[in-house]
Amino acid sequence: MMMAAGALAAATMVVTTSGCAAGNDSGSGSGGGGEEVKIGLVTKTDANPFFVKLREAAQKQADAKGAKLVALAGAFDGDNEGQVAAIENLVTQGVKGILITPNSSSGILSAIKNARDQGVIVIALDTATEPADAVDATFATDNLAAGVTQGKWVKGALGSKTPKVLMLDGTPGGTVDSLRHKGFLEGMGLSEDSSEIAGKADTNGDQTKAQTAMENLLQRAPDANALYTINEPAAAGGYAAIKSAGKESAVSIGSIDGSCVGVANVKKGVIGGTVLQFPAKMATSGVDAVVAFAKDGTKPAQSFNDTGSMLITDKPVDGVESKDTTWGAENCWG
Incomplete structure (x- = not known):
């Protein structure tokens, strides 16, 4: 029942916006086949002002890169099951990468592994996973x-x-x-x-x-x-x-x-x-990393990237x- 509730909460919090059409001059938003890059974002909640700012910055950068952002969130701070359901939802939608602020640094690991096993790059924002190498990179405050x-x-x-x-x-x-x-x-x-x-x-x-x-x-x-x-x-x-x-x-x-x-x-x-802190920098860096991965398979060079304070x-x-x-x-x- 908790899983179903989390899935329902996540499903009702979808925010999708298409950016500029793929195939613009820079081509930065296109994958190898010229298709539009779809990026998932999973925050702890969708109400906390910090995560609102992070989502807004991710949306702005996705628009600039000609990508499409699909934003989901847990129903409350600590809603690990809701975040698990959100990751599964995003993988089903065919995202190239997922940006996540984990509610539980260890409780989310199985869902992250399943996403990565299916070729999705996963990047932690704001909160590192335990262990840190459970994701492809982290952009966060120390x-x-x-x-x-x-x-x-x-x-x-x-x-x-x-x-x-x-x-x-x-x-x-x-x-x-x-x-x-x-x-x-x-x-x-x-x-x-x-x-x-x-x-x-x-x-x-x-x-x-x-x-x-x-x-x-x-x-x-x-x-x-x-x-x-x-x-x-x-x-x-x-x-x-x-x-x-x-x-x-x-x-x-x-x-x-x-x-x-x-x-x-x-x-x-x-x-x-x-x-x-600099949540806009976290989000922008995360979007850029997914777009780079979609373009040529490049992943961030560093495991943990301190966005400063x-x-x-x-x-x-x-x-x-x-x-x-x-x-x-x-x-x-x-």
Whole structure:
């Protein structure tokens, strides 16, 4: 029943758009026989702004290359069965390549293998598979490094204060969630059992859940002075709880995402610093790789391709590279 539900959810989320006609001057969108290149995209959900941006960028690049994009998504964050059904759907439709942001880095492996065995190139975006060589290539943020940057900034923002840290995590077991969490602690110079950690809560990256979780955490640790957040919606929810408690000047908030809304929140002081990612670059690189493969069988030379990240803050600290919110507004989710 879960598989059927996932398949139905995936099937109802199809987005197909034809690009320019194959056979244009560049021929970049044509396979060896001159046929239109069909590219599949499978995101974790179709509602999260990050994946909306990724899909829009993939569509724009597919149009530019004369290719056709078929976009599917899981029904919710963590819907591995929905993504499995989406891959099977896309293979049946005859795509040349599939771009996927895996909900489960290991749970999706069998479906990916079946697609590759049928000659489909599979490229991970945003989230690497485990093992990494289960796909032909990955274009993603180095989330461990991004977490380290967030942690270093929060530590620097605290100055000489002894950290009392609260953590608003994402989804338990998620690869990206785990890497960011681990990186933040590394950047702070802490471990999971450090006494400086006053509380943790899972939020699934949801603003409302984050606000409720933060309200509860503040009741247990009213003197907290630092907040880790898995993403900017969680940061906004955490800030709402902090503001309601009258503690907005007492807590340094770090985050990761780099959306235009997130950058604006840094400028307004809602978030102290956020690590900007480049989902448009991930999507564009992925589309280009599938088109190249369709044209002459070329595959990306590197297994993991770091699409970069940059700390955005108007309160820079020594030893941590950053850009201000003006730069951030010009480059958000580029």
